[in-house]
C-alpha cells in the first residue's frame with residue numbers, strides 16, 4: 022500500500038493560521054460546503070491550547086488578527102455556535118484557485134513520523150476455532166494500523182496466538198485419543214486441532230479424570246518437564262496453523278509483521294514478573310493458595326493454587342517484553358468488549374511495575390458482537406467456510422447478472438467481491454455497536470456495501486481505459502471547464518480525504534473512512550451521469566473531466582486498500 026495522500030487546501034489554511042501565531046490550534050475542519058452564494062466554504066472549530074478550549078472572544082480576536090492570502094481566501098468570519106458548541110471559524114474561498122489547487126496539487130509523500138505504534142489484533146486461539154470476534158479484530162485492527170501507516174507513523178502489526186493454558190493440556194489429550202498423524206495435521210491444522218479439542222471436551226463430560234489430567238498436563242508443560250519430542254511436535258502444529266491462517270488473512274487483506282505466542286511467556290518472563298510484583302508488595306496471598314493483585318478493589322488472580330500461570334500473568338509479561346522490544350508510543354489491543362476487565366487489570370498492574378509504561382500509552386480498542394453470522398446452512402465454525410459462502414453467493418449472482426464483464430468460470434473475482442462485502446459490512450458500523458448480520462444486505466449491489474465500492478472502482482477504471490488516448494494533464498487548468506454542480510460536488514468530496522484519515526485515526530473508527538468512500542462513490546455516479554466524455558465535443562472539457570475522474574479513482578483505490586480490499590478493474 023502506498024502512503025500517498027493529497028495535500029489539501031485545509032493544510033494551507035492550517036499553515037496560514039500557524040504563520041499568524043494564533044495561540045489556538047485548528048481542529049480538523051468540520052464541514053466543507055457551499056454558502057448561500059454558492060461559494061466554497063470551510064468551517065473549523067478552534068481548539069484551545071492543552072485542555073482549555075478557546076472562548077468565543079479568543080476566537081474573534083484570533084480571526085480578526087489573521088492575515089491571509091487574499092488570492093485564495095475571500096473572507097474569514099466567525100459563525101456563532103449554538104448552546105454548548107463553540108463558535109466556528111469560516112473561510113470563504115475563491116472558487117478558481119480552490120478548484121485549481123484541488124486538481125493541481127500533487128499526491129505527495131506524507132512526512133515520516135518517529136512515533137512507533139504497535140497494533141495487536143486477530144490473536145485467535147489454536148485450541149478453538151477462529152470465531153467471529155477474531156474476524157472483527159482482524160479487520161478492524163488491520164485497518165487502524167493501515168490508517169496510522171498512511172499518516173506516516175511507524176507501525177508494527179502483531180498477532181498474539183493463544184496456545185497456552187489448560188485448554189492446551191486438553192488439546193494434547195484429544196490429539197492422543199484420536200491418534201492424529203502429522204500428515205493429517207499438516208493438511209488441515211485448524212480443523213484437526215478443533216476435532217481434537219471437541220473430542221477431549223466430550224470425553225471430559227463423561228470422564229471426570231480428564232479435566233484433572235489436562236490441568237496436570239499443562240502444569241507439566243509449563244514447568245518445562247515436557248519431553249523434547251512433545252515440544253517439537255507442538256512447534257510443528259504452530260507452524261502449520263500459521264500457514265493455514267495466512268491463507269485466510271490473505272483473502273482479508275490482513276498482514277502481520279510479528280507472530281507472537283502466549284507460550285513464549287511461560288517461564289523466564291513469568292519468574293521475572295512474579296519477582297517484580299513481589300518486590301513492590303503487589304502480590305497478595307489468598308487462603309486457597311492463589312496469589313492475586315488488587316485492581317480497583319477487585320482481587321485478580323495471578324497464580325493458581327497449583328502454581329500455574331494465567332492468561333493475565335502472561336499478558337503482563339508480554340506487555341513488559343513488548344515495551345523492551347518496541348519502546349512504543351502507544352500499544353493498541355484490538356479485542357472484544359468482553360475482555361475490558363482483563364485489560365484494565367493488565368494495564369494497571371503493568372504500569373505499576375514499569376513507570377515508563379504510562380496508562381496513556383495503553384489502549385484497549387473494544388468492539389461489539391455480531392449476531393447471526395453463520396453460513397446459511399447453519400452454524401459457521403470456521404471463518405474459511407463463511408468466506409467461501411460469500412464467494413459462492415457472489416458467483417451465483419454474477420452468473421445471473423447481465424452486466425457481468427468477466428469469465429464466470431473463474432471464482433477469483435467472486436471471492437474478492439464476497440470478501441469485500443463481508444469486510445465493509447463490518448466496518449461501516451461504529452465498532453462498539455452490536456449488530457445483526459444479514460447476507461442479503463451485505464451482498465447488495467445498490468446499498469452501502471463493499472460491492473458498490475468495487476463497482477464504482479470498475480466503472481472509473483474502464484472509463485479511463487477507454488479514453489487513454491485523451492491527453493490528461495493538470496497543467497493550464499481552466500476552472501470554467503468544471504462548472505457543473507456534479508463536478509464541484511465530487512471535488513469537494515475528494516478534498517476531504519486527508520481530514521478523513523485524521524479523524525478516523527483520532528476516533529479509531531474505520532467507519533469514518535468507509536462512509537467517506539460511500540460519499541465518493543455516490544458523487545462519482547452522479548458525476549458519471551452528467552459529465553460525459555464521449556459525447557462532449559469540447560476537448561478541454563473532456564480533459565478536465567478525465568482528470569477529475571482520475572483523482573476519484575486514485576483516492577477510492579487508496580481508501581479501499583487501507584480497508585484491506587483488493588480493488589477490482591472488472592467485475
Ligand SMILES: NC(=[NH2+])NCCC[C@H](N)C(=O)O
Pocket residue numbers: 141144145146181182183336354356
Ligand atoms: N493480548 C491479548 N490478550 N490479546 C487478545 C488475545 C485473545 C485471546 N486469544 C482470545 O481469543 O480470547
